[in-house]
Every structure is written in structure tokens, then in C-alpha cells.
Amino acid sequence: MEKPRETPEAPREAPRKVPSHEVTYCRLRDMILFGQLAPGQAVTIQGLTATLGAGMTPVREAIRRLTAEGALDLQDNRRVSVPVLTAGQMDELAFARLTLEPRLAELACPRMTGTDIAALEQIDAEVNAAIRTGDVARYLHGNYRFHFAIYDRAGAPILLAIVQSLWLRFGPSLRVVCGRQGTSNLPDRHEEALAAMRAGDAPALADAIAEDIRQGISQVTLQGASVTAAPVDRRQDAEI
Amino acid sequence: MEKPRETPEAPREAPRKVPSHEVTYCRLRDMILFGQLAPGQAVTIQGLTATLGAGMTPVREAIRRLTAEGALDLQDNRRVSVPVLTAGQMDELAFARLTLEPRLAELACPRMTGTDIAALEQIDAEVNAAIRTGDVARYLHGNYRFHFAIYDRAGAPILLAIVQSLWLRFGPSLRVVCGRQGTSNLPDRHEEALAAMRAGDAPALADAIAEDIRQGISQVTLQGASVTAAPVDRRQDAEI
């Protein structure tokens, strides 16, 4: 009970167990995942130490982790940037996502409890609200939470990690599309997915997820043909 | 002239500017991939700085990369160890490998040249020689080279990176089996794969690869039931 006795002033950061490199990793990861960084944008170590207020070593380690996950790209100049996906790489992403994510949903379906489904309904309501109000950031967060709240239940940590990496690669491109056309034209299959979960119909859930992914990818591939063609803003602190 | 552009002792590595953290990463990766480290074995930063002769920062970054790839496991004690796979995780690996690797082979098949196939025949001959002489290390290296010489030709860098990560997760367990039963009972489907490549039959190549993977995995799952049951040697410098 007398555990936080040495911090009488600041009880708010008493659980100091999280290392700085972990925090830095999460923050940088979210920046990539939710579109703070555009494809092709440069990322410098010293720039991150300034903007994130972290030391050099934690930033370096976070960059190494993200690089290993494919979320960042090490150029031969030893510089780091957000990858720009080619059409072929987008096809790879489509194949991998369509293979793995429905499988995760299928595994998760029999494990979903009523509480889980209720939480998903809550998330989906938030996603729809974000689409209605045009809040891109909230939409991206909600959509992510919807998918991974399902995938988490699959109890498949390896596949889950791979899918996380796929979303990290996909995030920047998705954000470009959303930034271009707002939240209009973002139909999803969350309703179908929820219905399948309520019915305990794993194949139907897998189908709904697959269709949802197909729609999301088609948004990027159709609209994103100019992503690679357009001149890329390589400024480090470009505000989107 | 006051610029020592060439190190007087080693002019042959002048054009190479490989950073130490990259070298450390590769060395540690190979140690994991080819069975120098057993599942469950502890890996310490300071131990690696000693055995690899590298500084602390490069070792740290290499560990972060391997951790992100699933090749190492960060325990909540902040300690690092080689992961021990559960049966369920082995199933995940089987699913992912059987999904992605035949696909890579299929993509690669139409791109294989006669020179590529000749190189593969050379590698397969070495694999067979290794099996015959019971040289486990040479077998593991050869088998790896055989598969990835094919996958490299697919021109699919994202899928390739994912499969690399799968092999990294699989490596330590495979090595345990080989260490237990030598190179006997290691039939492969390399001949069928080579025949399919010569015929330009992509589906047949995919089938051969799939069957090869199935055989390898069954070796581990059948023999490896005791891997998780057996007491794990957690010494850092355990010689296998």
C-alpha cells in the first residue's frame, strides 16, 4: 500500500514501468497508422527527438522496430522515410489482408461474447458518427478498433502481429485517400459483420470482413493511382 | 592526401559502409535462423556485446528489430529470450506458411530463368549431400537458400518479408528436431519443385512447395510435442 511513497507530488505518473522506447514506439506507430505522416515523407531521428521530446536512443529503437515491421523504409542513404507503395505492393497487401484477416475473424467468431459484440456495436456507432460528421481521424481510429477488437479475440498472436504490420503499411496510403475525399464514399460491411457475429456464423463473418477489406482497398487503388504519380512532399514536419 | 580513403590493411572492404547495427542484426538473425539459439534460451544485451564484439547500441537495435519480427521475445521482466512456440502458434505458422509460400512460388515460376533453375539444382545437390553426410548446419543453410532463391524471384517484397519472419519464428524449433534425429527422415519435395519449374508449371510448383512445407512442419509437430514439455535450458551460452 505504501508503494508510491517516493512520489508524493506526482501520483499521476507513478506507474513508471513503461520504458521510454516503448512509449516512443507507440506514438510513432500511431502517427503512421492514423495518417500523421504521408507516404514518402522523411523521418529523421533528431526531428523526432525534438517533436516527441524523447532521447536519441529510444527514438532509434522505435525506428528500428517500425522498420522491421515495414512501416518505415531505410533508404540506402541511411535515411528513413515513410514507404511509397507501388501498385504491385498494393496487390501484395490485398492478397495478404484478404487471406489473413478473414481467417482471424473466423477464428474469433466462436469466442465472441455478448459483451464483446456490444462493445463492437458501440465502436461501429462511433465509426458511423465519424463518417457523418466527416471526422477523418476519428473514423480511422474507430475502423482500426473495430477490426482489431475482432482479431484480438482470435487468440492467434502471430497472425495478429502480421496483420498489424499490414495495417501499418496500408495506413499512410489510406489516409491520403481520406484526406482527399473526406469520409464520403466510405461504405463498410460492419453491419453484416455484426449480424454474422450475433448469429455465430463464422464463415459469414469472414465473408463480411473480406468484402470490407476489398472495398477499402479498392478505394485506395482507384483513387490512389495518382499517389505515386503526384510529387511527394518530403518535408519532415509537413502538416496534413 | 590527408584523407585515409583506404584503410591500409583492408582495401577490399573500402566500398562497404555497412553499419555495425546491420552486421549485428544479420549475425544474430542467422544465429536464430540456423539453430545456434534454442527455444527458451535467454539472450542478454551485455552477453551479445561480448560474444559479437559489438557495442551496446548496435546490439540493442538488432534486438529490437528481431523482436519486431517475432524472432525474439520481450518478457515483462524486460529480459529477452528466444520464443517457445505453443501448439497453437505452430498451427498459425503452418497456416501462414502454407498460404504465403506457395503463392510466392507461383508468382516466381514464370520469372525463373534457366540460370536460376541451374542454381537451384546446385543448391539441392548440396542439400542432398548434407542429408547424406548428416551435416545439420549445411542442411539448414541449403534448405533456406533453396526456398528463398525461389521466393526472391517473385518480386513481392512485402510477402517476402513476412515469410522471412515466419522462418525466423520457425527456425529454433526446426533445429531442435534436427539436433534430435540428425538429418535422417528429412525427405523434401525439391525434386518435384525443380521439375515443375523446368516445365514452367506454376500450380505444380506451388503444390510441391506446399507439400514440402507440410512435411517439414509435421516433423516438428510430431517430434516436437516434447519441445515445450522438456525442461528448457535457459543458459545463455548453451552450446548445442
Place this chain on the structure above:
DNA sequence: CAGTCGCGAATTTGATCATATCCTGAAACC
């Protein structure tokens, strides 16, 4: 004369190390 091309200095950025601090687990001690 103007434009540009090259070359070297200055600046930015990355890589590495030595050191200091903090955590964790466990042995030792009351």
C-alpha cells in the same frame, strides 16, 4: 556578359560509445 558547372566548406543527419541511472529478482540479514 550571363549562365552553369564544379568543387569545397558548412550544416544537417546518422552511428557509435562510455557512462550514469534505474529495475528487477534474489540472497542475506534481522
Place this chain on the structure above:
DNA sequence: GGTTTCAGGATATGATCAAATTCGCGACTG
């Protein structure tokens, strides 16, 4: 038994060095 101490190891800092890019200046060319 519970607390204290201690050693091993992980974390983080800042300094220092090296590589690369940028920039400026001058000469050469059209």
C-alpha cells in the same frame, strides 16, 4: 517471515565521430 541489501542487467543520456547533403563561390563556357 519480512525487510534490506546487492548484483546483474536494462534503460537512457549526451558527447563525439563520420557520412551525406546542401550551399556558396568562383571559374569556365556559350
